[in-house]
Amino acid sequence: MSYPDVRPRRLRRTPAMRRLVEETRVAPSELILPMFVKEGLAEPRPIGTMPGVVQHSRDSLRKAVVEAVQAGVGGIMLFGVPVSKDPAGSGGIDPNGILNVAIRDVVSEIGDATVVMSDLCLDEFTSHGHCGLLAPDGTVDNDATLAAYAEMAVAQAAAGAGVVGPSGMMDGQVGVVRRALDAAGYADVAILAYAVKYASAFYGPFREAVESSLVGDRRTYQQDPPNLREALREVALDVAEGADMVMVKPALPYLDVISAVREAVDVPVAAYQISGEYAMVEAAAANGWLNRDTAILETLTSIRRAGAQMILTYWAVEAARLLRARY
Numbered sequence: 001m002s003y004p005d006v007r008p009r010r011l012r013r014t015p016a017m018r019r020l021v022e023e024t025r026v027a028p029s030e031l032i033l034p035m036f037v038k039e040g041l042a043e044p045r046p047i048g049t050m051p052g053v054v055q056h057s058r059d060s061l062r063k064a065v066v067e068a069v070q071a072g073v074g075g076i077m078l079f080g081v082p083v084s085k086d087p088a089g090s091g092g093i094d095p096n097g098i099l100n101v102a103i104r105d106v107v108s109e110i111g112d113a114t115v116v117m118s119d120l121c122l123d124e125f126t127s128h129g130h131c132g133l134l135a136p137d138g139t140v141d142n143d144a145t146l147a148a149y150a151e152m153a154v155a156q157a158a159a160g161a162g163v164v165g166p167s168g169m170m171d172g173q174v175g176v177v178r179r180a181l182d183a184a185g186y187a188d189v190a191i192l193a194y195a196v197k198y199a200s201a202f203y204g205p206f207r208e209a210v211e212s213s214l215v216g217d218r219r220t221y222q223q224d225p226p227n228l229r230e231a232l233r234e235v236a237l238d239v240a241e242g243a244d245m246v247m248v249k250p251a252l253p254y255l256d257v258i259s260a261v262r263e264a265v266d267v268p269v270a271a272y273q274i275s276g277e278y279a280m281v282e283a284a285a286a287n288g289w290l291n292r293d294t295a296i297l298e299t300l301t302s303i304r305r306a307g308a309q310m311i312l313t314y315w316a317v318e319a320a321r322l323l324r325a326r327y
């Protein structure tokens with residue numbers, strides 16, 4: 001008898017064999033493209049911290065969405081950047097605010113050829129940059145914020161969003177949004193809850209994308225990175241309050257959390273590969289330090305393998321093309 005008698009390498013010998021035994025695949029339809037649209041822009045504007053990503057004009061957004069549909073992505077997640085911000089974030093609620101206008105533009109352009117989602121949070125619209133309204137003492141007022149989210153949800157549904165994504169980490173936000181949508185006649189609009197959202201350093205580049213004026217941090221509402229059990233509690237609450245899908249965010253530094261959430265609930269689980277995860281790979285690739293395309297697919301596959309059924313990623317269109325070429 002020769003030794004070793006068990007040889008796992010047999011199944012890795014050729015590309016055909018490796019493809020045959022591949023356990024995890026990412027489909028373009030599982031990718032969701034986050035997109036930024038800025039009020040008043042004539043031309044799209046590059047975001048320095050996220051090479052390859054832009055703030056869209058209303059016009060360029062329409063075109064980019066058509067391109068995303070053609071690439072076969074499963075959905076888009078819209079973020080609005082208003083020209084002027086105020087303490088109440090009123091641009092987020094205004095039916096003529098940039099995000100609501102953009103939702104209408106996109107829906108009139110592509111109908112339901114892909115799932116149109118909107119970020120439901122105040123931070124892009126507030127002058128102080130927090131995800132909620134501030135109490136006189138400067139802390140974020142949970143319950144006052146809930147009332148604003150309810151109005152925002154109805155405005156987004158009226159504009160045509162198929163899915164709203166409450167992302168501010170206020171207690172009770174999913175329940176209040178569900179009730180507001182139902183009461184306004186939007187029982188069919190789904191909720192993708194940013195259920196597990198950590199106070200992460202990897203949001204850095206996003207702050208430039210939405211021109212956030214935040215001073216300080218979000219640690220009184222976003223979760224502490226060391227905590228996993230707390231994430232499961234957040235997810236259970238959101239599902240009980242009516243979340244149709246739940247999200248974990250960021251993705252790559254929290255694969256264990258994705259995996260645990262997947263085990264804990266029976267609703268679809270999404271993960272958000274955030275701006276800093278994108279920027280890390282782009283920066284390293286720009287320096288020639290790693291192979292960009294391989295790294296992109298490896299990160300997406302890992303997030304999928306951990307248990308996320310859907311992935312929000314700034315590479316959605318490009319990755320969809322890479323995946324089509326591969327399978």
Ligand code: PBG
Nearest residue numbers: 121123167202203206274275276
């Ligand atoms: C909140 C929101 C943020 C992101 C998505 N929704 C910012 C934050 O909570 O600090 C970050 C996305 C990214 O970094 O790519 N509206």
